[in-house]
Amino acid sequence: DAGVTQSPTHLIKTRGQHVTLRCSPISGHKSVSWYQQVLGQGPQFIFQYYEKEERGRGNFPDRFSARQFPNYSSELNVNALLLGDSALYLCASSFDGSYEQYFGPGTRLTVT
Amino acid sequence: QQQVKQSPQSLIVQKGGIPIINCAYENTAFDYFPWYQQFPGKGPALLIAIRPDVSEKKEGRFTISFNKSAKQFSLHIMDSQPGDSATYFCAARRGGFKTIFGAGTRLFVKA
Numbered sequence: 001d002a003g004v005t006q007s008p009t010h011l012i013k014t015r016g017q018h019v020t021l022r023c024s025p026i027s028g029h030k031s032v033s034w035y036q037q038v039l040g041q042g043p044q045f046i047f048q049y050y051e052k053e054e055r056g057r058g059n060f061p062d063r064f065s066a067r068q069f070p071n072y073s074s075e076l077n078v079n080a081l082l083l084g085d086s087a088l089y090l091c092a093s094s095f096d097g098s099y100e101q102y103f104g105p106g107t108r109l110t111v112t
Numbered sequence: 113q114q115q116v117k118q119s120p121q122s123l124i125v126q127k128g129g130i131p132i133i134n135c136a137y138e139n140t141a142f143d144y145f146p147w148y149q150q151f152p153g154k155g156p157a158l159l160i161a162i163r164p165d166v167s168e169k170k171e172g173r174f175t176i177s178f179n180k181s182a183k184q185f186s187l188h189i190m191d192s193q194p195g196d197s198a199t200y201f202c203a204a205r206r207g208g209f210k211t212i213f214g215a216g217t218r219l220f221v222k223a
Binding site: 004033040041042043044045048055056058090092099100101102103104105106 | 118144146148153154155156157158161201203205209210211212213214215216
C-alpha cells in the first residue's frame, strides 16, 4: 500500500511569491494535517482537515491557507513568501483525525 | 502549557547500550503520547505511542515509561544498533486535535 505522498519534493521560490504544496493521504484516510519543520526543530502544527472541513489551526499567519478535496487530498498555500518560511513542510494522514497519524516525506521549500 | 520539553538534545551510546530520552508536559488535557523517529531527508515515522492510563508499553526494542503524576514520559531503546541513529521526537496530542512536538533528540549509536 502506498503511504502518504507529497509533491513536489523540493521547491525554490523568491520572497513575495506564492507556493502550493500537495498531499495525498493513505488510501481510506479522511484526515490530513500540515506541519512546518524548521531545520533542527520539531514539527509545528499548521492545519488539520477532516472530511473537507478545517478542524484546527496552529499559530500561523493568514498567509497560510489550506483545503481538502473530495478525494481527501489536500493543498497547502502560502502567499507573500518570507525567508523565514524556508522549511520542510510535512503532511500527515489519519483515518478520522484521531490519534495515529502517518507522515509523508515532506516538501523542502527554500525561499531566497 | 502547550509545550513538550524534551531532553537531552543529543545522545551518543555504544552499540548494545540503552539510550533514554525524556519528555515532560504541563497540559493535563493531553491524552495521547507518541514517539517518532526521523532520518535525514525523511518525514517522521511513528514508533510507539501510549495513553496516560498505562504506565509502560513495549514494542520490540522500544519501551515507553509513563508517569502521569509527574507529567513525564520517556523512551528506552534496548540493545541499540547503529541503524537506530536518528532524531527522535516525543509528542503530545489532545482529543484528536493538533500534536505538539518536543524539540528532538539526535541519537548516535557507535558501532
